[in-house]
Amino acid sequence: MPEQLILVDGATFFYSAPNGDISENKPEGFFYEDVRHLSRWTLTVDGKPLAPLTSRVVDYFSARIVGARQDEHEPTLSVTRDRFVTEGVHEDLVVTNHADEEQRVRVELAFAADFADVMEAQKHGTFRRGRYSAEAGTRAVTLTQNREGYRRGTVIRFRRAGRLRRDRVVFDLHLGPGESWQTCIDVIPMVDGSRRQPLLACGSFGKHAPKMPIDLDTWLATAPELVADWDPARHIYRQSLLDLAALRIRPREEHLRWAMPAGGLPWFMTVFGRDSIIAAYETLPFQHELTQATLQALAELQATEWD
Structure with a gap:
């Protein structure tokens, strides 16, 4: 299994740990046109990080991660993260109960954006300068930075409603035997007010982003x-x-x-x-x-x- 997972699409790249997480204080993140639009992206299940069972790049812009709760020797729950990086990011999240009985599961995704440039990110880890704001709605949160007149932002949009705050979302699940729950998430960079939407959506393995003249x-x-x-x-x-x-x-x-x-x-x-x-x-x-x-x-x- 690789030590890191790197997906690239033109001037966009997503650099994470094999379990798909971005940790603060590391030179990881989701970068768009030389600026980091996610400096934290950590998924926990019942308070435990995801231990990757498999983590692989499918195309250079897509990956599949399958994991279980950390320190669980005989996993009864699996989590699949399918990630597509094309301008913005689209991520499919599937949680499956493999036990013979119902499970109550708490899924939490924590996020942040420091909007460091690539050189700052490599030197300093998490880097903060300028004025920051975060606004949470029902199914979306907007993170923004204004730095010396230059404005960047990240919109994180969820298909399903959860308990959404300015730095995390929580889903409380009740899964019957063999039952799966799924949702999808879009991460949309904003540059001077212009949103750069993901070009691929759910289940896009084998598809190609339309912006390249040759697929x-x-x-x-x-x-x-x-x-x-x-x-x-x-x-x-x-x-x-x-x-x-x-x-x-x-x-x-x-x-x-x-x-x-x-x-x-x-x-x-x-x-x-x-x-x-x-x-x-x-x-x-x-x-x-x-x-x-x-x-x-x-x-x-x-x-x-x-x-």
Whole structure:
């Protein structure tokens, strides 16, 4: 099982522990365009953290986590967290009673956002500067920060109503034998008042975010085919193509048709001129669109006129 779980989608990434939690005072979090929009995201069941039974990345932007209450040697309850990171975050939560009798279960999700930039998050853990506010409604809470005239926010929206406060939500469940309970949660970053909604919803494994000009299946199908007797070489080649796909970002210039490679994941999912040019040049035989997008983006960002 990996030591951390990292999901990436363009300039968005979600960096958590294998059980899906984000702990404060660590360089973890949900980051959107270089700012951390979740600095805490911890799930407990009857006051106990989730012990992961399995935790794996499905696509570079999605993952499935299955766990049980910590220190339970013969688990009678399982929790599944399906996570999709596309602009915002969509998370499906399923709690299942595997016992032969009814169980009363308390599920609590605690959350916070410090809106640190990526460098502050790596150096300081939880970082607070500026003015913060939190407003809780019936099924949504809005966390905001105003810092030197720059405003960021995070909206956390729940499909089911629970006991919602400004820093956590609690669901009190009554599950019969073999019964499951489920809900879904959206995490929506706000930049200067504009909400960036998740592009995928419930049960979206195998689907692809529409913002990329080439979906993952087409990306793999149009790459040159590697024929090799040594099976690990084929796996290495395929994984390299997947890693390269995960590195794609799409600057918001409307005329830019293709996606370009970022500086590096997860901490540098932004435009780096040298890194992007080198990566694009080295991948010319495989996906030439990266070079086209890189040149267009750098011209847009650095040039003063078209010639």
